[in-house]
Amino acid sequence: MSVAGENLERAATILRRARSVVVFTGAGVSAESGVPTYRSGADGLWSVQNMERYANPDGYARHLPDSFAWYRARASGVRSVEPNAGHVAIARLAQLVPRVTVVTQNIDSLHQRAGSAEVIELHGHLRTARCAQCDARVEWQGAPDSACCVDCGGMLRPEVVMFREMLPPEAYSMAVERAAECDVLLSVGTSNQVFPAAEIPRIALEHGAWVFIVNPDMEGQPLHIRVLPLRGRAGEVLPALLDLAWPATG
Ligand code: OAD
Numbered sequence: 394m395s396v397a398g399e400n401l402e403r404a405a406t407i408l409r410r411a412r413s414v415v416v417f418t419g420a421g422v423s424a425e426s427g428v429p430t431y432r433s434g435a436d437g438l439w440s441v442q443n444m445e446r447y448a449n450p451d452g453y454a455r456h457l458p459d460s461f462a463w464y465r466a467r468a469s470g471v472r473s474v475e476p477n478a479g480h481v482a483i484a485r486l487a488q489l490v491p492r493v494t495v496v497t498q499n500i501d502s503l504h505q506r507a508g509s510a511e512v513i514e515l516h517g518h519l520r521t522a523r524c525a526q527c528d529a530r531v532e533w534q535g536a537p538d539s540a541c542c543v544d545c546g547g548m549l550r551p552e553v554v555m556f557r558e559m560l561p562p563e564a565y566s567m568a569v570e571r572a573a574e575c576d577v578l579l580s581v582g583t584s585n586q587v588f589p590a591a592e593i594p595r596i597a598l599e600h601g602a603w604v605f606i607v608n609p610d611m612e613g614q615p616l617h618i619r620v621l622p623l624r625g626r627a628g629e630v631l632p633a634l635l636d637l638a639w640p641a642t643g
Contacts, residue, residue, distance in 0.1 A: 394444065400621045401630070404477075404605050405637035407621075411576040413492040415568075416483050417593050421582020421608060423503050424499050425477040425628040426468070431611065432584055449556045461522075461540035464551040468533035470521040471501035478508035479581065479627030482635050487511070489639050490547055498583060498590050500553050511565050515590045517553035544584040560589060572596040581607040582627050607631060 420430035527545025578597035
């Protein structure tokens with residue numbers, strides 16, 4: 394058997410019949426592009442020190458200007474990499490299934506750059522920074538050197554959701570709606586440990602969908618009769634799954 398073992402055949406048969414698919418992604422889908430994940434691998438972003446400084450609003454404000462520079466470097470880092478075979482397969486899926494919604498926890502915009510049209514960003518993005526005082530937006534590429542808003546002098550911060558902050562309510566409710574009506578949810582490259590985003594696959598299961606988990610590491614993933622683990626890297630498993638489900642379209 395090839396990547397992901399015998400479950401891949403079963404998953405392909407189910408996917409071929411699906412009318413509505415949600416692709417729920419996390420940092421692992423971008424790992425093969427060279428973007429570090431948060432909790433896995435030697436270069437995981439959330440070391441205790443980074444969590445303290447950059448993952449919550451108080452730490453961010455206390456550690457200026459370093460925290461601003463850290464996000465600027467991340468924004469520039471994700472601009473300098475390319476979508477990988479996993480992102481491309483997800484974009485291709487939208488040509489094959491009537492409704493495909495990408496619900497991502499990622500902030501790197503790689504799904505959009507791969508050609509996915511409908512992308513719900515649950516944790517914001519690294520395209521712009523925002524003034525915490527006057528709400529002005531500035532693209533990271535043209536952002537000032539300091540975290541100081543040129544309009545009002547307020548503090549510039551990344552347009553990402555930090556710990557203890559709410560998810561964008563419209564994005565979250567749209568994601569819940571799509572998860573509740575999909576036939577298949579593909580969970581790709583996420584530890585499925587960070588709530589409330591990690592509710593999304595659980596909502597799909599509660600409403601009778603199949604959930605396929607694409608990940609080289611199944612530790613801590615939801616277990617359920619309708620969960621199919623597809624063990625392996627996104628850039629290998631996803632193209633193989635689509636080729637099996639739609640052999641004539643590869
Ligand atoms: P994590 O770093 O927690 O998990 C990454 C997952 O990707 C792990 O389960 C890895 O096994 C898996 N993985 C690694 N390489 C892979 C590959 N090539 N193909 C498929 N899977 C692979 O990242 P997330 O689950 O995305 O939130 O983390 C969720 C949220 O926690 C992030 O959005 C971020 C973080 O705090 C905020 O910053 C608000």
